[in-house]
Amino acid sequence: MSERPNNHTGRKGKVALIGAGPGDPELITLKAVRHLNLADVILADRLVNEAIILLHAPQAVVIPVGKQCRKNKSTPQQTINELMVFHANAGRYVVRLKGGDVSVFSNIADELETLVQHDIPYEIVPGITAALGVAASLGVPLTARGLSRGIRLLTFYNQSAIARGEWENLASTEDTLVFYMSGETTLELAERLIDFGKNPDTPILLAEQATSPLEVVTFSTLGNCLTEWKNRSFLSPALLIIGVVAGLHKRYAWKQHLTKAAEYFPEVINAAARPKSGRNQAPVQIH
Numbered sequence: 143m144s145e146r147p148n149n150h151t152g153r154k155g156k157v158a159l160i161g162a163g164p165g166d167p168e169l170i171t172l173k174a175v176r177h178l179n180l181a182d183v184i185l186a187d188r189l190v191n192e193a194i195i196l197l198h199a200p201q202a203v204v205i206p207v208g209k210q211c212r213k214n215k216s217t218p219q220q221t222i223n224e225l226m227v228f229h230a231n232a233g234r235y236v237v238r239l240k241g242g243d244v245s246v247f248s249n250i251a252d253e254l255e256t257l258v259q260h261d262i263p264y265e266i267v268p269g270i271t272a273a274l275g276v277a278a279s280l281g282v283p284l285t286a287r288g289l290s291r292g293i294r295l296l297t298f299y300n301q302s303a304i305a306r307g308e309w310e311n312l313a314s315t316e317d318t319l320v321f322y323m324s325g326e327t328t329l330e331l332a333e334r335l336i337d338f339g340k341n342p343d344t345p346i347l348l349a350e351q352a353t354s355p356l357e358v359v360t361f362s363t364l365g366n367c368l369t370e371w372k373n374r375s376f377l378s379p380a381l382l383i384i385g386v387v388a389g390l391h392k393r394y395a396w397k398q399h400l401t402k403a404a405e406y407f408p409e410v411i412n413a414a415a416r417p418k419s420g421r422n423q424a425p426v427q428i429h
Contacts, residue, residue: 154262155182155230159250161243161269164379165354165406166279167193169270177267178202182234185225189241189379189407191354202237208410210378219249221416223256228417230262241379243271247297247322271295272381273320276352280359281394282387284318289386292317298324298331313338318385325350325380329371332364335384340364345389350377356403361391377405 158177163169178184178198186195188208195204205225209216222238229236244250244266257264273295277284284293294317298304304312312319313335324331328348336342342365350358358377362370364384 153233155232155234155236157226157230157236157238157257157262157264158267159238159244159253159264160240160267161245161271162187162190162194162239162241163270164242164272164275164352165189165191165357166275167191167197169275169353170194170198171267171269174267174269177237177265178239180235181237183229184237184239185222186239187241188410190239192408195239199237206410208408210410216410219252222249223253224416226253227256227260227262230257231260240269241272242275243269246271246273246295272322272352272379273383276349276381276383279353279357279397280347280349280383280391280399281396282347282383282391283394284320284383284387286387286390290316290318293320294318295320295322296324297322298327300327301330304334309334309338313340316386318383318387321382321384323379324382325376325378328376328380328382329368331382332367336364342366344384345386345391347383347388347391348376349381349383351379351403351406352381354406356406357399358401358403359391359399361388377403378407 160174160177162174175198178195181199181202184195184199184202184204185207186204188206188210195202207217207222207225226236226238238253240248245268254264273284273293285291296319298321321331325348332346342363344364346362346364346367348360
């Protein structure tokens with residue numbers, strides 16, 4: 143039986159919050175594909191591979207709602223919330239398509255609260271988060287007997303993001319540390335970990351645009367990267383893997399990686415327009 147709402151009954155539509163994976167269009171679930179086949183409208187993040195939509199939802203209207211904080215071109219979260227409500231109230235099947243997994247470093251809590259407040263039916267479909275996609279692409283076991291008993295998913299975007307006590311814990315743990323959205327703060331991150339006692343010889347991997355055709359992988363140690371990466375800039379999305387297991391990349395890597403690449407994911411050109419008033423009017427800008 144189709145899950146598409148009946149637009150002629152006056153009933154609300156539905157929103158499916160879906161993880162599209164980290165870049166490779168084949169890293170998407172069958173369940174996600176089923177929802178995409180039903181979509182009337184897709185609110186798509188910048189880091190969603192466009193091939194996914196072309197292959198599985200050619201019938202849908204696509205509204206880019208990307209975020210590029212470093213370039214000040216992000217779609218406001220309030221606008222995204224309003225677009226979900228607007229189209230669902232018009233009886234449409236809305237797919238909120240996010241890069242990676244919907245629940246890892248995502249604003250899904252804001253979006254869920256919006257849907258609950260407006261009594262809009264929804265479903266959550268998980269995706270492969272960047273840490274898992276990168277580890278598989280690089281041949282890195284994130285946990286390994288005798289090397290790492292756990293994984294910590296983190297981000298470091300400013301000095302106040304991690305408290306002093308947490309730095310001490312991160313420096314002493316044998317868990318694998320995975321840092322999202324930290325390409326611009328990598329050197330400060332390495333310095334702080336060393337300052338709090340982490341071995342400077344600890345391996346570190348930095349993956350740019352991982353699992354995409356323009357994936358770039360750079361390997362170093364916490365100590366060496368302070369000089370080797372001093373004048374480097376890294377393309378977004380960039381993900382860091384820190385720990386003994388990162389050193390296994392050289393032994394278990396199963397494919398060749400580029401050493402330099404251009405942007406793979408498109409820039410945010412214009413933030414998505416907020417919907418006009420009126421139940422069945424379309425947003426101003428639709429791509």
